[in-house]
Amino acid sequence: MNLSAVIFDLDGVIVSTDEYHYQAWKQISDQENINFDRKINERLRGVSRMESLEIILSHSDKNYSENEKSQLAQRKNEIYCELLNKLSPNDILPGVISLLLGLIARNIKVAIGSSSKNTPFILDQIGLAKNFDAIADGNSIKSSKPDPEVFLLAAKMLGVKPEECAVIEDAKAGIDAAKTAGMMAVGVGSAANCVNADMKLNDLTELDIEQLLEVTKIRS
Ligand code: BG6
Numbered sequence: 001m002n003l004s005a006v007i008f009d010l011d012g013v014i015v016s017t018d019e020y021h022y023q024a025w026k027q028i029s030d031q032e033n034i035n036f037d038r039k040i041n042e043r044l045r046g047v048s049r050m051e052s053l054e055i056i057l058s059h060s061d062k063n064y065s066e067n068e069k070s071q072l073a074q075r076k077n078e079i080y081c082e083l084l085n086k087l088s089p090n091d092i093l094p095g096v097i098s099l100l101l102g103l104i105a106r107n108i109k110v111a112i113g114s115s116s117k118n119t120p121f122i123l124d125q126i127g128l129a130k131n132f133d134a135i136a137d138g139n140s141i142k143s144s145k146p147d148p149e150v151f152l153l154a155a156k157m158l159g160v161k162p163e164e165c166a167v168i169e170d171a172k173a174g175i176d177a178a179k180t181a182g183m184m185a186v187g188v189g190s191a192a193n194c195v196n197a198d199m200k201l202n203d204l205t206e207l208d209i210e211q212l213l214e215v216t217k218i219r220s
Protein backbone atom coordinates (compact mmCIF):
# COMPACT_ATOMS: atom_id res chain seq x y z
CA MET A 1 0.00 0.00 0.00
CA ASN A 2 1.32 3.48 -0.84
CA LEU A 3 1.26 6.24 1.73
CA SER A 4 -1.48 8.79 0.89
CA ALA A 5 -1.68 10.78 4.12
CA VAL A 6 0.08 11.58 7.37
CA ILE A 7 -2.07 12.45 10.38
CA PHE A 8 -0.29 14.48 13.05
CA ASP A 9 -1.26 14.52 16.69
CA LEU A 10 -0.99 18.13 17.92
CA ASP A 11 -0.04 18.36 21.62
CA GLY A 12 3.51 17.01 22.04
CA VAL A 13 4.06 16.42 18.30
CA ILE A 14 3.62 19.79 16.56
CA VAL A 15 4.07 21.92 19.67
CA SER A 16 4.97 21.29 23.33
CA THR A 17 1.58 22.21 24.77
CA ASP A 18 1.86 18.94 26.73
CA GLU A 19 4.01 20.93 29.20
CA TYR A 20 1.29 23.61 29.54
CA HIS A 21 -1.34 20.89 30.13
CA TYR A 22 0.87 19.60 32.95
CA GLN A 23 1.37 23.05 34.50
CA ALA A 24 -2.37 23.82 34.42
CA TRP A 25 -3.39 20.45 35.92
CA LYS A 26 -0.63 20.83 38.55
CA GLN A 27 -2.12 24.15 39.70
CA ILE A 28 -5.58 22.57 39.99
CA SER A 29 -4.24 19.50 41.86
CA ASP A 30 -2.23 21.67 44.26
CA GLN A 31 -5.31 23.82 45.00
CA GLU A 32 -7.30 20.63 45.69
CA ASN A 33 -4.46 18.98 47.67
CA ILE A 34 -4.31 16.06 45.28
CA ASN A 35 -1.04 14.25 44.58
CA PHE A 36 -0.11 14.84 40.94
CA ASP A 37 3.30 14.46 39.34
CA ARG A 38 4.89 14.00 35.91
CA LYS A 39 4.50 10.22 36.13
CA ILE A 40 0.72 10.51 36.59
CA ASN A 41 0.75 13.20 33.88
CA GLU A 42 2.01 10.65 31.33
CA ARG A 43 -1.39 8.92 31.61
CA LEU A 44 -3.15 12.12 30.49
CA ARG A 45 -1.44 12.22 27.09
CA GLY A 46 -3.99 11.90 24.31
CA VAL A 47 -7.04 11.49 26.55
CA SER A 48 -9.84 14.07 26.74
CA ARG A 49 -10.07 16.90 29.27
CA MET A 50 -12.77 15.20 31.37
CA GLU A 51 -11.02 11.81 31.28
CA SER A 52 -7.81 13.53 32.36
CA LEU A 53 -9.68 15.07 35.29
CA GLU A 54 -11.07 11.65 36.29
CA ILE A 55 -7.52 10.22 36.36
CA ILE A 56 -6.39 13.10 38.61
CA LEU A 57 -9.42 12.80 40.92
CA SER A 58 -8.81 9.05 41.31
CA HIS A 59 -5.90 10.13 43.58
CA SER A 60 -8.28 11.96 45.93
CA ASP A 61 -10.48 10.58 48.72
CA LYS A 62 -13.09 13.29 48.14
CA ASN A 63 -16.21 12.60 46.07
CA TYR A 64 -16.67 15.38 43.54
CA SER A 65 -20.12 16.20 42.15
CA GLU A 66 -20.59 16.54 38.38
CA ASN A 67 -20.93 20.28 38.87
CA GLU A 68 -17.65 20.49 40.83
CA LYS A 69 -15.93 18.40 38.14
CA SER A 70 -17.05 20.66 35.35
CA GLN A 71 -15.92 23.73 37.34
CA LEU A 72 -12.48 22.19 37.88
CA ALA A 73 -12.19 21.33 34.16
CA GLN A 74 -13.22 24.86 33.25
CA ARG A 75 -10.68 26.38 35.66
CA LYS A 76 -7.94 24.15 34.26
CA ASN A 77 -8.83 25.24 30.74
CA GLU A 78 -8.70 28.92 31.71
CA ILE A 79 -5.20 28.47 33.17
CA TYR A 80 -4.16 26.43 30.11
CA CYS A 81 -5.52 28.99 27.61
CA GLU A 82 -3.68 31.76 29.47
CA LEU A 83 -0.47 29.78 28.88
CA LEU A 84 -1.42 29.20 25.22
CA ASN A 85 -1.51 32.98 24.71
CA LYS A 86 2.30 32.87 24.85
CA LEU A 87 2.53 30.46 21.88
CA SER A 88 4.03 31.66 18.61
CA PRO A 89 5.41 30.07 15.40
CA ASN A 90 8.77 29.84 17.23
CA ASP A 91 7.24 27.08 19.37
CA ILE A 92 6.71 24.68 16.46
CA LEU A 93 8.84 21.66 17.36
CA PRO A 94 12.06 20.86 15.43
CA GLY A 95 11.53 18.87 12.24
CA VAL A 96 7.82 19.67 11.85
CA ILE A 97 8.03 22.30 9.09
CA SER A 98 10.55 20.41 6.93
CA LEU A 99 8.46 17.24 7.30
CA LEU A 100 5.27 19.08 6.26
CA LEU A 101 7.05 20.60 3.25
CA GLY A 102 8.52 17.23 2.26
CA LEU A 103 5.12 15.51 2.43
CA ILE A 104 3.34 18.28 0.50
CA ALA A 105 6.07 18.17 -2.18
CA ARG A 106 5.36 14.42 -2.61
CA ASN A 107 1.58 14.99 -2.86
CA ILE A 108 0.99 13.25 0.47
CA LYS A 109 -1.94 14.78 2.32
CA VAL A 110 -1.48 16.13 5.85
CA ALA A 111 -4.05 16.26 8.64
CA ILE A 112 -4.39 16.89 12.36
CA GLY A 113 -5.90 14.20 14.60
CA SER A 114 -6.09 15.62 18.13
CA SER A 115 -8.29 15.05 21.20
CA SER A 116 -8.01 18.74 22.04
CA LYS A 117 -10.93 21.17 21.82
CA ASN A 118 -8.34 23.96 21.73
CA THR A 119 -6.91 22.74 18.38
CA PRO A 120 -8.17 25.73 16.29
CA PHE A 121 -6.75 28.24 18.82
CA ILE A 122 -3.36 26.49 19.02
CA LEU A 123 -3.01 26.20 15.22
CA ASP A 124 -3.87 29.87 14.93
CA GLN A 125 -1.29 30.86 17.54
CA ILE A 126 1.52 28.95 15.78
CA GLY A 127 0.50 30.11 12.29
CA LEU A 128 -0.45 26.68 10.89
CA ALA A 129 -4.25 27.09 10.77
CA LYS A 130 -4.36 26.92 6.97
CA ASN A 131 -1.65 24.35 6.29
CA PHE A 132 -3.54 21.07 6.78
CA ASP A 133 -5.88 19.32 4.35
CA ALA A 134 -8.14 18.21 7.23
CA ILE A 135 -8.49 18.88 10.94
CA ALA A 136 -10.17 16.28 13.16
CA ASP A 137 -10.19 17.34 16.81
CA GLY A 138 -11.90 17.15 20.18
CA ASN A 139 -14.75 19.30 18.90
CA SER A 140 -15.82 16.74 16.31
CA ILE A 141 -15.55 13.39 18.12
CA LYS A 142 -17.47 11.47 20.80
CA SER A 143 -14.70 9.14 22.03
CA SER A 144 -11.12 10.22 22.51
CA LYS A 145 -7.95 8.13 22.04
CA PRO A 146 -7.34 5.17 22.44
CA ASP A 147 -10.61 5.03 20.49
CA PRO A 148 -9.73 5.32 16.76
CA GLU A 149 -12.58 7.78 16.01
CA VAL A 150 -10.44 10.91 15.52
CA PHE A 151 -8.06 9.21 13.07
CA LEU A 152 -10.85 7.50 11.13
CA LEU A 153 -12.59 10.87 10.87
CA ALA A 154 -9.39 12.49 9.56
CA ALA A 155 -9.03 9.74 6.90
CA LYS A 156 -12.67 10.18 5.91
CA MET A 157 -12.26 13.97 5.62
CA LEU A 158 -9.20 13.41 3.41
CA GLY A 159 -11.01 10.78 1.31
CA VAL A 160 -8.29 8.13 1.89
CA LYS A 161 -8.38 4.58 3.27
CA PRO A 162 -7.10 4.05 6.86
CA GLU A 163 -4.41 1.63 5.65
CA GLU A 164 -2.97 4.40 3.44
CA CYS A 165 -2.41 6.63 6.50
CA ALA A 166 0.48 7.03 8.94
CA VAL A 167 -0.10 8.64 12.33
CA ILE A 168 2.55 10.54 14.29
CA GLU A 169 1.96 10.38 18.04
CA ASP A 170 3.62 11.12 21.38
CA ALA A 171 1.01 9.21 23.44
CA LYS A 172 0.50 5.49 24.04
CA ALA A 173 -3.28 6.12 23.76
CA GLY A 174 -2.64 7.63 20.32
CA ILE A 175 -0.46 4.75 19.11
CA ASP A 176 -3.16 2.30 20.24
CA ALA A 177 -5.82 4.40 18.45
CA ALA A 178 -3.79 4.42 15.22
CA LYS A 179 -3.25 0.65 15.31
CA THR A 180 -6.96 0.00 16.00
CA ALA A 181 -7.75 2.27 13.03
CA GLY A 182 -5.54 0.04 10.85
CA MET A 183 -2.96 2.79 10.33
CA MET A 184 0.79 2.87 10.54
CA ALA A 185 1.97 4.39 13.85
CA VAL A 186 5.09 6.50 14.36
CA GLY A 187 5.92 7.01 18.04
CA VAL A 188 7.89 10.14 19.00
CA GLY A 189 9.14 11.26 22.43
CA SER A 190 7.16 9.51 25.17
CA ALA A 191 5.60 7.11 22.64
CA ALA A 192 8.98 5.99 21.30
CA ASN A 193 8.95 3.06 23.72
CA CYS A 194 5.51 1.76 22.68
CA VAL A 195 5.92 -1.84 21.60
CA ASN A 196 3.22 -1.55 18.93
CA ALA A 197 4.69 1.56 17.22
CA ASP A 198 5.88 0.78 13.66
CA MET A 199 8.62 3.42 13.84
CA LYS A 200 10.19 4.91 16.98
CA LEU A 201 11.90 8.31 17.07
CA ASN A 202 13.15 10.74 19.71
CA ASP A 203 11.82 13.68 17.68
CA LEU A 204 10.70 14.56 14.16
CA THR A 205 14.17 15.68 13.00
CA GLU A 206 14.91 11.92 12.90
CA LEU A 207 12.05 11.14 10.50
CA ASP A 208 13.24 10.24 7.02
CA ILE A 209 10.30 10.46 4.56
CA GLU A 210 11.81 7.85 2.22
CA GLN A 211 12.02 5.42 5.15
CA LEU A 212 8.41 6.22 6.09
CA LEU A 213 7.30 5.41 2.50
CA GLU A 214 9.32 2.19 2.57
CA VAL A 215 7.90 1.00 5.94
CA THR A 216 4.34 1.71 4.70
CA LYS A 217 4.97 -0.46 1.61
CA ILE A 218 6.47 -3.34 3.61
CA ARG A 219 3.58 -3.30 6.11
CA SER A 220 0.93 -4.13 3.47
C1 BG6 B 1 -4.72 16.00 24.01
C2 BG6 B 1 -3.73 16.03 25.15
O1 BG6 B 1 -4.11 16.39 22.82
O2 BG6 B 1 -5.82 16.87 24.28
C3 BG6 B 1 -4.43 15.69 26.45
O3 BG6 B 1 -2.69 15.11 24.91
C4 BG6 B 1 -5.61 16.64 26.68
O4 BG6 B 1 -3.52 15.78 27.51
C5 BG6 B 1 -6.55 16.57 25.47
O5 BG6 B 1 -6.31 16.27 27.85
C6 BG6 B 1 -7.73 17.52 25.58
O6 BG6 B 1 -7.27 18.84 25.49
P1 BG6 B 1 -8.17 20.14 25.66
O7 BG6 B 1 -7.33 21.23 25.02
O8 BG6 B 1 -9.46 19.91 24.90
O9 BG6 B 1 -8.39 20.33 27.11
Ligand code: MG
Pocket: 009, 010, 011, 012, 013, 045, 046, 169, 170, 171
Ligand atom coordinates in the same frame (compact mmCIF):
# COMPACT_ATOMS: atom_id res chain seq x y z
MG1 MG C 1 -0.04 14.28 22.06
